[in-house]
Every structure is written in C-alpha cells, then in structure tokens.
C-alpha cells in the first residue's frame with residue numbers, strides 16, 4: 258500500500274458529514290468458516306455492489322461480497338456526491354487519436370448511461386439520496402481559461418455565463434470569471450446511495466460480509482480460494498473492486514498498475530439565509546473549477562456548503578492539518594462572505610488513477626476467472642456504478658460490455674509513484690498559479 262496504514266484502517270471511519278447525517282447500515286457480519294459462491298466480489302463500494310446486483314438480478318448468480326471494513330467505508334461513502342460525467346482523464350480528441358472515433362462515441366454513451374444508471378438505482382431500490390438540481394458548472398479561474406471556454410463549442414442545452422450572469426443566478430464567487438453550464442448529472446448523498454445499494458443487494462440474496470479483509474487469493478480447482486481472518490470463499494470467478502484502497506500484494510499483476518491519490522472534503526455548519534444572500538450563492542448546482550488541482554463545491558439541502566480539494570501526499574496528522582489549512586484559505590478566497598463560517602466536518606480518502614488515464618474493466622491477464630474494475634480517476638459515483646455492471650456482464654461472457662477504452666490493461670508505473678505524484682502536483686501547482694480574486 259502506497260500510504261501510511263492509518264489511511265487504510267477499517268476501524269477508522271472518516272469524520273464525515275455523510276455518515277453523521279444518514280441512518281447507518283446495520284453492521285454486516287464477518288465471513289465465518291468456509292463457503293462457496295459462483296462469484297466472490299472484493300470491495301463493497303459502488304463498483305462491487307453494482308456488479309453484485311447485476312449478477313444476482315440478471316444472471317441468478319450466487320454472489321458473496323467481502324469488504325475489509327463495511328459497505329461504503331471506502332471512497333463510495335466519503336466522496337463529494339457529484340454524480341457526473343468522467344471516469345477517465347482522456348478527452349475526446351485523445352480517445353479518438355488513440356482508439357478511434359467509434360471508441361470516443363462509445364465512451365460518451367457510457368458516461369451518459371452511467372448517470373442514468375445511478376438515477377435508475379435510486380428509483381428502483383427506493384433510495385432517498387437527497388438528489389439536487391440537475392446540471393453542473395465548470396468555473397474559469399483565469400483569464401486564459403475563460404477565453405478558452407468562450408472559444409469552445411457549448412454543448413447542447415448548455416450555456417456560457419459571465420460574471421454578471423453568474424451573480425444574477427445566485428452563483429456568485431470572488432474567484433471565477435465565468436462558467437460553462439452543462440445540463441447533466443446531479444448531486445446526491447453518497448453514503449445514502451452506497452448503503453442503499455448494500456441493502457438492495459442483501460434483499461436480492463447477496464451475502465455482504467463486513468470486517469472481512471481478503472488476505473490471500475489462490476487458485477483452487479477451476480476457480481479461486483479467498484482467505485479472510487475468519488473464513489474462506491471458494492468461487493469460480495472473482496471481481497476485485499477495491500479501487501484506491503487496493504492491496505497490490507493480493508494479486509501480483511496489480512502491482513504498480515494503479516496510483517492511489519488523496520482527495521479532501523470539508524462541510525461547513527448550515528449557512529443562514531443572510532449569509533447566503535451576502536455571498537450571493539444560493540443554488541445547489543454542482544460546481545467545480547478548471548484548475549489542475551481542482552476545487553469542487555455545492556450547497557447541501559440543509560444549507561451547508563460542501564467544499565472539496567484535490568491534493569496531499571500523506572495521511573500523517575501534520576500533513577493532513579497543513580492541507581486542511583490550505584483548503585480552508587482557498588475556500589475563504591472563493592467565498593469571502595463565508596469567512597466566519599466554521600468547518601463542521603472534514604475528511605479525506607483515496608481515489609485511483611492509472612497510467613493509461615482510463616479505468617480498467619477486464620480480466621487479470623493469465624488468471625482465468627479473475628477480473629478487475631477500477632481506476633475511476635476521482636469520478637466514480639456514476640462511472641464505478643455502471644463500470645461495476647459492465648464488469649459483471651463481461652464476467653458472464655459479454656466481453657464487449659466494458660467500454661472500449663477500459664479494455665486495455667494499464668501499464669505499470671515505472672517511476673516511484675509518490676515521487677511521480679509529488680512532481681505532477683508541483684507542475685500542476687505552477688501551471689495553475691495562485692488562486693486569485695477577480696471581484
């Protein structure tokens with residue numbers, strides 16, 4: 258594992274607003290003794306639980322899901338709740354150049370389907386995830402990026418908004434010069450969503466076992482044997498859906514193929530109507546800026562502001578505290594009228610990057626029946642949900658179910674990954690320049 262053990266400790270729940278504001282899922286018991294299943298899934302986040310639901314509902318498969326902690330302990334229970342496009346770091350031109358035009362269209366369709374999938378899950382499994390108004394806002398943080406935004410075609414149903422229009426629409430900040438609105442996606446309560454999926458999976462007959470870290474996967478007959486501290490599963494097929502929390506020693510093939518990175522979130526106390534009016538920000542639209550080390554934020558249904566920032570290289574207390582301080586200063590620069598508003602919760606977690614800049618949904622080379630679905634590049638609410646479903650269909654024989662760009666195994670990172678990440682962040686910081694007020 259790339260970071261300090263504290264970042265992976267299943268007994269350490271984050272100081273998360275989501276968990277504090279949602280009925281907890283009754284603890285899923287650990288695996289006891291030896292059991293059999295057609296498919297064993299490692300990881301009870303969006304990817305693993307969606308795969309389990311697909312397998313049991315569409316294929317009548319006998320499924321066990323194992324999590325080292327409890328469902329939603331990973332990124333799925335602690336993210337910003339932006340259900341939006343994304344999942345890869347490749348843009349349409351790069352996809353077209355590397356994989357062809359059809360692959361770019363295929364990825365577009367996947368992104369749209371992924372958002373629809375989350376909506377469908379919420380409806381079908383009756384999950385109240387406090388969804389917000391639809392659409393998202395990409396904010397321009399510099400004159401150059403605003404000029405670029407104005408020169409680019411506006412997507413269908415979208416709009417360009419300058420500072421005056423942003424102010425008129427209740428989207429006023431001190432830091433951004435304009436924005437592009439895209440009418441897709443919505444905000445949700447991420448922990449309510451993932452625990453709702455876990456309940457639905459249990460109701461459909463999936464065995465969801467918590468406190469069951471898989472410590473070994475070995476070939477067994479024509480399948481696999483997975484070991485935990487208190488039991489074992491013998492399964493024909495296995496799906497590894499552990500994303501940023503993956504233990505690379507479990508499967509040597511995985512070693513150095515992923516780059517877990519830290520993302521951070523803070524949530525304020527509820528803002529008063531007067532505070533919101535003073536700032537001129539009172540919409541629940543999802544918003545993010547176009548910096549490499551981006552900020553993302555949205556107003557929650559109880560008028561708290563959720564504010565996220567990418568960055569940080571360690572889970573050590575002093576490093577986390579330093580990053581928190583920086584994120585708070587940036588929050589105050591963007592929203593000067595909220596300067597006096599306390600941070601009520603703040604936490605972090607791991608996302609998963611790959612050197613191919615795309616997720617991987619496919620088999621582990623040379624290991625029959627062993628599949629992987631991960632690498633959502635910090636945008637997995639929608640992508641991991643649909644990606645988990647694609648993995649399940651692929652394991653059942655539909656090899657073309659995963660989108661084209663996700664079928665190529667990511668190459669291994671060659672440089673020491675923490676150094677590479679530190680260097681990439683330093684370059685990103687220089688390219689971004691300091692965040693500035695433009696009011």
Ligand SMILES: Cc1cc2nc3c(=O)[nH]c(=O)nc-3n(C[C@H](O)[C@H](O)[C@H](O)COP(=O)(O)OP(=O)(O)OC[C@H]3O[C@@H](n4cnc5c(N)ncnc54)[C@H](O)[C@@H]3O)c2cc1C
Pocket residue numbers: 299300301302303304305323324325326327328329330331332333334335336337338339340341469470471472498499500501502503504507519520521522565604605606607608609630631633634635636637638639640641
């Ligand atoms: C702070 C933060 C903010 C984010 N904001 C957004 C956002 O707003 N929008 C968005 O789209 N995405 C966001 N993301 C990313 C998104 O949350 C993830 O891409 C997504 O949740 C990944 O889901 P997953 O099921 O693949 O993995 P996870 O939800 O991370 O689940 C992996 C699970 O695997 C388990 N596990 C690991 N090893 C083992 C083992 N050996 N045995 C058993 N279990 C194991 C872990 O306990 C964990 O529960 C954010 C992430 C973070 C951390």
